[in-house]
Amino acid sequence: TKFCSKGDAAIVMEQWSALYNQDASGMTKLLIGRQIFDSLFDRVPAAVGLFNRVNVADRNSGGFSAHIMRVIGGLDISINSLGAQCTLSSITSHLLAQHVVRDGVTKGGFAMMGEVLVSSLEQLVEDFNPDVWRNCLMPILNAMSKDLPA
Ligand code: HEM
Numbered sequence: 787t788k789f790c791s792k793g794d795a796a797i798v799m800e801q802w803s804a805l806y807n808q809d810a811s812g813m814t815k816l817l818i819g820r821q822i823f824d825s826l827f828d829r830v831p832a833a834v835g836l837f838n839r840v841n842v843a844d845r846n847s848g849g850f851s852a853h854i855m856r857v858i859g860g861l862d863i864s865i866n867s868l869g870a871q872c873t874l875s876s877i878t879s880h881l882l883a884q885h886v887v888r889d890g891v892t893k894g895g896f897a898m899m900g901e902v903l904v905s906s907l908e909q910l911v912e913d914f915n916p917d918v919w920r921n922c923l924m925p926i927l928n929a930m931s932k933d934l935p936a
Pocket residue numbers: 833836837839840853856857858860861881884885888891892895896899
């Protein structure tokens with residue numbers, strides 16, 4: 787299997803930046819993130835409880851909205867670093883460290899997040915190619931979760 791070739795990375799970065807860029811309003815970014823979390827929670831209702839600290843009980847609250855923006859921001863800088871291996875690996879190891887300390891966060895949860903991202907982005911990105919996106923998202927998510935429990 788070939789993981790995220792330069793050509794794949796270029797497509798993903800370009801398609802991502804068409805969706806998530808400086809012209810997209812904060813509200814648009816929040817809606818993208820909310821859709822991703824809603825579909826994660828639809829598939830894995832048990833995951834909701836992991837986010838009690840950030841007021842997941844009210845998904846429109848400031849606390850949960852701010853959480854969504856931290857996550858989507860982490861995804862954004864990761865995708866934007868697909869062409870820069872060193873930068874990407876320092877970002878993913880930082881994100882890994884931020885998750886290792888959270889009880890209940892698992893590799894399985896990240897695998898599910900990968901599927902959720904692909905199916906949500908499919909509806910938002912023009913000319914979406916799921917294989918290309920998988921090739922590039924999986925290494926990011928795997929690196930972010932490599933020391934988590936299964
Ligand atoms: C695209 C994948 C993901 C990215 C980029 C991401 C990014 C982040 C970021 C930036 C934070 C804030 C860290 C901090 O301020 O300490 C965070 C917190 C957290 N993440 Fe993730 N995350 C991802 C996926 C997941 C998944 C799949 C789970 C669980 C199944 C998860 C569970 C959590 C939890 C429980 C917190 C702590 C919330 C709190 O502040 O109480 N994350 N994540």
